[in-house]
Amino acid sequence: MIEARNLTKRYGGRTAVDGLSFTVRPGSVTGFLGPNGAGKSTTMRLALGLDTPTAGTVTVAGRRYGQLPAPLRDVGALLDARAVHGGRTVRRHLLGLARSHRIPDRRVDEVLGAAGLTAVADRRAKGLSLGMAQRLGIAAALLGDPGVLILDEPVNGLDTEGIRWIRTLLKSLAAQGRTVFLSSHLMSELELTADRIIVIGRGRLLADTDMRDFIETRSPDATLLRTPEPAPMRALLESHGAVVRPDPEGGWRVTGPTATAIGELAREHGLALHELTPCRSSLEDVYTELTGEAVEYRGTGNTDDKETQR
Template sequence: MIEAVDLTKRYGSKTAVNHISFTVEPGTVTGFLGPNGAGKSTTMRLIMGLDKPTEGTVKVNGRTYRDLTAPLCQVGALLDAKGLHGSRTARAHLTQLAVSNGIPTRRVDEVLELTGLTHVAKKRVKGFSLGMGQRLGIAAALLGDPQVLIFDEPVNGLDPEGVKWVRETCRHLADQGRTVFISSHLMSEMAQTADHLLVIGRGRILTSGPVDEVIASATNDVVRVASPQAGELAEVLKAAEITTANPEPGVLTTTTAPASRIGEIAAAHSIVLHELATQHASLEDAYLELTGNEVEYSATPAAPAAVGAAH
């Protein structure tokens, strides 16, 4: 597992990671979410021993990364897909990693096949697209067949098939009992991939827990009801101490009662309903609610150009 205790990192006057503690368990995919500048990449660098904590500790399987005897065989990481020697081929890059870590070179062909790079194994890395570079980085992370995988934005640059492949690979690795720690800005992917979430903002853990619990803690489901008697329905719901909004003619919404209760009240007053549905909050809704005040830079949407404005 990965265990951080009171982990802190300061760069001069800036605190990138602020006294965070967490555990990433085996057999799960743990999603690491947060705005740009929240401290995700710094945390992953601290785990990998690339930065030294100002305070606190972070350990993998009970040891700091620098104390692992065969690190590539215990922890595989993709932190920067562009951190490659451009003049080397994909095969040469992986072979050098294998030889330097005492890994049988036959494993190189296995991970090339696994990541779909066999046909470009002899191509120089500088000619790789962003997506191909991501795949090579994942191949390097899998090279030592480690029990712990750390991926920072692994789907960046991948096409839909590649995104699906990363999702299925992460799930398969976790199902094998491995520890998978993955950051991403794609909320829809995290909702499908992760079992557990850590949400960070301005270097602090904002919340953690199973995906469904994180969504439920930060949002409310919305019941939407459409009726030709919407005004009458609003009055009887108010009498039952159920508050509603009227987002459009003939439509009411509420977060203060379940759909079943709304239906019962409507039936009791012979009110016709054309629609009654519960709109469940998404992970994106929860994420925006949790991190709305934690972004480094915020912007307002551009105002639409006036009709007939000069270009």
């Protein structure tokens, strides 16, 4: 379990984490989301004792990280896949970690196999691709067979097979009763992986809830509509208070009236329909709506603007 209580971290005049309280419980995968600069990495560093809170507390496995007698056996962490001595081989890196915690050498071979690294075990870390470096970081996190995992962007650099592997792995670890806490910017993947979600913005808690509830309670009723008569259909719907916008995959996404009501309107006015499908918002849609006011770094979308060229 990970517990944060009124956790606060200030750097000079900037507050990175602001009175944050949450609990990450065992038995589920908890996703950690927030815009760039929201305080996600800082929160994870505080949990792992790499930074000291200005106020409040955060405990992992019931203690502050610095109080754990053998941290690798309680907490597995991946914050930076490249934070490895480049001259060491993959196997030597893991062996060094294992021996520092009296973990048997055979466990190194086990995590090498689990992470798909056996074939590159004697390769130096500096020669690894980003995806292989991520796998090494995950192998190191698993080394002590910990009850808690804290992973910052674990799918970064992984190919399709690697992403499917880490998704299956994390779900299986949670099913064993472990605590799994991960951040990711890949919304579609996190939607498939996480059971719960914690969202922060500007260092403050915005949401802490079940993934399905997070999406469903914030999703307006929407219907995917395709018609050979788009102009009159859109005008008709908007005259009845509907919000009509293009769907990325073609057709219109209509919010307001139900699919049944749309079908009745089309029939009454003699308009043809090719598709009328109720749909819900994605995690990305709901997250973007929730965090819109908390985005600190926002592009203008206009590279020709003279002010941006100065």
